[in-house]
Amino acid sequence: xxxxxxxxxxxxxxxxxxxxxxxxxxxxxxxxxxxxxxxxxxxxxxxxxxxxxxxxxxxxxxxxxxxxxxxxxxxxxxxxxxxxxxxxxxxxxxxxxxxxxxxxxxxxxxxxxxxxxxxxxxxxxxxxxxxxxxxxxxxxxxxxxxxxxxxxxxxxxxxxxxxxxxxxxxxxxxxxxxxxxxxxxxxxxxxxxxxxxxxxxxxxxxxxxxxxxxxxxxxxxxxxxxxxxxxxxxxxxxxxxxxxxxxxxxxxxxxxxxxxxxxxxxxxxxxxxxxxxxxxxxxxxxxxxxxxxxxxxxxxxxxxxxxxxxxxxxxxxxxxxxxxxxxxxxxxxxxxxxxxxxxxxxxxxxxxxxxxxxxxxx
Amino acid sequence: xxxxxxxxxxxxxxxxxxxxxxxxxxxxxxxxxxxxxxxxxxxxxxxxxxxxxxxxxxxxxxxxxxxxxxxxxxxxxxxxxxxxxxxxxxxxxxxxxxxxxxxxxxxxxxxxxxxxxxxxxxxxxxxxxxxxxxxxxxxxxxxxxxxxxxxxxxxxxxxxxxxxxxxxxxxxxxxxxxxxxxxxxxxxxxxxxxxxxxxxxxxxxxxxxxxxxxxxxxxxxxxxxxxxxxxxxxxxxxxxxxxxxxxxxxxxxxxxxxxxxxxxxxxxxxxxxxxxxxxxxxxxxxxxxxxxxxxxxxxxxxxxxxxxxxxxxxxxxxxx
Numbered sequence: 001x002x003x004x005x006x007x008x009x010x011x012x013x014x015x016x017x018x019x020x021x022x023x024x025x026x027x028x029x030x031x032x033x034x035x036x037x038x039x040x041x042x043x044x045x046x047x048x049x050x051x052x053x054x055x056x057x058x059x060x061x062x063x064x065x066x067x068x069x070x071x072x073x074x075x076x077x078x079x080x081x082x083x084x085x086x087x088x089x090x091x092x093x094x095x096x097x098x099x100x101x102x103x104x105x106x107x108x109x110x111x112x113x114x115x116x117x118x119x120x121x122x123x124x125x126x127x128x129x130x131x132x133x134x135x136x137x138x139x140x141x142x143x144x145x146x147x148x149x150x151x152x153x154x155x156x157x158x159x160x161x162x163x164x165x166x167x168x169x170x171x172x173x174x175x176x177x178x179x180x181x182x183x184x185x186x187x188x189x190x191x192x193x194x195x196x197x198x199x200x201x202x203x204x205x206x207x208x209x210x211x212x213x214x215x216x217x218x219x220x221x222x223x224x225x226x227x228x229x230x231x232x233x234x235x236x237x238x239x240x241x242x243x244x245x246x247x248x249x250x251x252x253x254x255x256x257x258x259x260x261x262x263x264x265x266x267x268x269x270x271x272x273x274x275x276x277x278x279x280x281x282x283x284x285x286x287x288x289x290x291x292x293x294x295x296x297x298x299x300x301x302x303x304x305x306x307x308x309x310x311x312x313x314x315x316x317x318x319x320x321x322x323x324x325x326x327x328x329x330x331x332x333x334x335x336x337x338x339x340x341x342x343x344x345x346x347x348x349x350x351x352x353x354x355x356x357x358x359x360x361x362x
Numbered sequence: 363x364x365x366x367x368x369x370x371x372x373x374x375x376x377x378x379x380x381x382x383x384x385x386x387x388x389x390x391x392x393x394x395x396x397x398x399x400x401x402x403x404x405x406x407x408x409x410x411x412x413x414x415x416x417x418x419x420x421x422x423x424x425x426x427x428x429x430x431x432x433x434x435x436x437x438x439x440x441x442x443x444x445x446x447x448x449x450x451x452x453x454x455x456x457x458x459x460x461x462x463x464x465x466x467x468x469x470x471x472x473x474x475x476x477x478x479x480x481x482x483x484x485x486x487x488x489x490x491x492x493x494x495x496x497x498x499x500x501x502x503x504x505x506x507x508x509x510x511x512x513x514x515x516x517x518x519x520x521x522x523x524x525x526x527x528x529x530x531x532x533x534x535x536x537x538x539x540x541x542x543x544x545x546x547x548x549x550x551x552x553x554x555x556x557x558x559x560x561x562x563x564x565x566x567x568x569x570x571x572x573x574x575x576x577x578x579x580x581x582x583x584x585x586x587x588x589x590x591x592x593x594x595x596x597x598x599x600x601x602x603x604x605x606x607x608x609x610x611x612x613x614x615x616x617x618x619x620x621x622x623x624x625x626x627x628x629x630x631x632x633x634x635x636x637x638x639x640x641x642x643x644x645x646x647x648x649x650x651x652x653x654x655x656x657x658x659x660x661x662x663x664x665x666x667x668x669x670x671x672x673x674x675x676x677x678x679x680x681x682x
Contacts, residue, residue, distance in 0.1 A: 034547070037547065037549035038548050040549070045452045045456035045459075047452075048455075049456040049457065049461075052453065052478070052520065052523075053478065055481075056481045059516075066495055130389045133385055133388070133390065134386070134389045134393050136386040140386075141383065155638065157393075157400070159570070159573045159574075159577070159635075160401075160634060161576070161631075163609050164631060165400065166609070167612055168400050171612065172403050173400075217396055217400075248379040248382070250378050253382065274483045278486065278487065280485070280579075281579040281605075285612075305485055305580070309583065312494075328491065328495070331491045335485065338484065339483070339484070342483035
């Protein structure tokens with residue numbers, strides 16, 4: 001590793017400044033600027049890097065303060081409870097631990113948290129194999145003149161606003177899935193414990209499965225482009241050697257290429273998971289916004305992010321402000337989950353990249 | 363010599379090769395088909411009733427056009443460009459040039475970078491909620507342009523910082539040493555040599571950050587509100603933008619509003635495509651220039667373009 005930083009000592013900015021006698025006023029200003037330019041760069045750059053982080057700390061503390069009453073009243077029930085009611089809107093206010101809330105208000109977010117996890121898992125299960133397969137086709141098989149435009153299409157997919165993907169999902173893709181794809185899956189799914197969740201009824205296209213598939217489409221660019229870049233870093237010699245030993249394409253991929261870049265793919269997957277967990281608008285449009293665990297995998301559900309978006313209007317009608325505090329608690333839960341996932345990704349990437357290549361020790 | 367040439371094992375291996383290749387192509391098709399369907403679907407939905415007057419008439423309760431929404435989205439992009447561009451590029455300079463490498467491992471993973479990565483993975487809806495609590499309600503700004511700009515900027519700053527940092531990293535060390543050998547001060551060399559050669563990468567990052575900013579919806583609903591016409595104040599006035607039209611009008615009772623929703627989606631996609639193509643052009647122009655001028659290494663075929671970074675916001679590719 002060579003030294004990356006470009007700062008190497010402080011060379012005087014104007015070597016001839018002293019020999020010029022008394023400089024004029026604009027000259028002095030210029031000299032002052034030159035002499036202190038590095039301080040200016042360093043100072044402003046430091047401020048620039050600290051400012052957003054201060055914003056992050058501020059955001060987290062605002063959430064914590066705002067959510068505190070809700071955390072105290074809701075307790076652990078918030079994490080496992082399934083009942084989500086705003087309580088009586090007509091005056092009856094009760095106090096629990098000094099926190100005012102409408103009578104009968106009860107907030108258990110398990111169905112919401114469950115929906116977040118389930119939709120993200122569906123997205124990951126679909127997106128990872130597709131991304132890896134597509135990355136193989138793009139790097140190992142297809143010639144440049146065809147793989148480059150295809151790669152650019154994947155990058156366009158990454159740039160399409162999620163609200164546009166949501167619009168297409170709810171109007172075109174979801175109904176198509178419900179009419180042509182889900183019935184086939186549902187009719188042939190065996191009636192055994194986990195898989196029976198994927199049996200009928202299939203609904204109208206708004207729901208968990210559609211949201212998961214659309215989320216998969218949204219995180220495919222993250223995973224596929226990273227995987228493609230990683231595959232291109234695998235040196236050709238081990239692959240050619242494996243081929244020369246008589247390995248099939250599948251064996252080369254499975255025993256040489258994939259182990260070489262496994263940590264990177266896991267890191268990209270976890271980052272994609274983070275994106276899926278936090279995606280709001282597309283899920284709000286396609287998910288159906290129902291605050292229950294759906295009876296089958298095709299029916300309406302909700303996620304934490306979508307609930308924060310869609311429930312604000314309802315929460316604002318709570319005069320005690322308790323519902324808004326509960327939304328803050330929900331936001332806090334989402335923040336904790338996504339920060340945890342992000343740190344996990346960094347941990348995986350850092351740790352495995354230090355140990356070096358898994359095959360042959362590069 | 364029994365069955366070395368075409369035994370069952372060889373056949374199985376041939377089949378497995380073909381099956382593997384077929385599966386990879388199938389995966390590619392399963393990604394490409396929805397992507398193409400999405401683009402064509404958005405275009406087709408808007409095209410059947412497209413009227414150019416959408417671009418210059420105002421939105422009314424009955425229908426009308428999207429002039430102020432388009433202008434609003436462009437104003438948001440300009441604002442983000444100024445605020446997040448300045449702060450993000452400076453932050454990237456700090457991370458690449460001034461932040462000291464980690465002492466023990468030599469890796470550049472200080473707490474600042476970790477925090478910056480956390481911020482880039484922070485859910486936008488949570489930032490939007492904080493903006494609502496702190497700016498809209500807390501500072502009594504109301505739904506407004508200023509609160510939206512601040513929240514959007516905080517969202518994309520880590521992204522701009524990351525791309526700036528990466529493109530500064532790619533400036534050869536020889537440039538910095540050359541600048542120093544010529545007697546330039548560190549700051550002068552940074553400004554005249556290092557930043558100048560990293561500029562295409564920085565510009566690409568900025569363009570892609572704008573693509574992210576113009577497509578955001580959830581945090582804007584919480585901070586900008588929505589209005590039919592462009593306000594004249596920074597605060598205390600709800601602000602129009604395109605993504606809200608897509609989100610809210612597609613299931614409106616009025617067909618006119620459905621059309622507006624499809625139109626807004628098309629306009630958004632066109633804006634994003636223009637930004638992506640612009641970033642491509644910036645990179646390919648400078649690359650051709652650098653190849654002819656300095657004879658640096660040629661582009662490998664199929665090498666990822668700059669926009670790959672859009673899909674990959676904060677992953678440090680491990681060096682194997």
